[in-house]
Amino acid sequence: MAKDELPEPKRRNKTLSVSDALSGALDPVLKKRGFAGRDIIAQWRHIAPPPFDQTTLPDKLSWPRSNHGAEGATLYLRCAPGQALFAQHEAPAIAAAVNRYFGYVLVNDVRLSAAPFTPGSGLKAQKPYQPSQSELAKVGKATEMVEDDDLREALRTLGLALSRRSPMKNQ
Structure with missing residues (x-):
């Protein structure tokens, strides 16, 4: 490349999905919480066994400090009021469901988080639209x-x- 030539600027007018646009903003936050990616949070409704898909949310993954690989994290869950005892009792089934989804032993233990449970707004029923x-x-x-x-x-x-x-x- 000659001294006079400038590199071609990157195109900034291409379309992006919302998830691609927000990935740069969300990834550092998720990494602080121990998550390598967004899969476990985004797909929780498909990963968790019923009724935990509706009454719990992943809060954080805590990895052991040993150098023996990436397997065996502790998954902390936010739990709906009144469901904590049931979720703690079924912790092995929740861990098995997460491991089955990812195909390897990601979670060894499931514990409850002290953070409050805030269910998503996606469950609200919307009125059907009637055009004028x-x-x-x-x-x-x-x-x-x-x-x-x-x-x-x-x-x-x-x-x-x-x-x-x-x-x-x-x-």
Whole structure:
């Protein structure tokens, strides 16, 4: 490369998923809590056996200080009120489920964390959206020229979803 030539700048106008955009911000926080990645937290609903998938959340992984490999961490769980005794009793089953998911002995022991349990907001039921007559008419007019029935229906569904999200509906 000549002295006059500058390296081509990195493209910054590419699309990213939310998880990719936040990974840089979340990874240092998760590493402080002992997690190598986001899998155990993000997939907890699939990893934990029922009812612990709804009543517990991973808080931290504590690794032993020996140099004998990465196996055998202690998983600390936040637990819903009234579920602590049950979760402690079923700790071997929870550890087995985590190990089964990852395919190796990641967790040797499960203990309860003193941190309070805060369940996710994803469980809240949402009201079904009912578009107004003006929105239906506007989207119908925009898609009426499309000849393919499947494509017209897909565009109509997309148009209604976008009109619901739009802050300026009357433009």
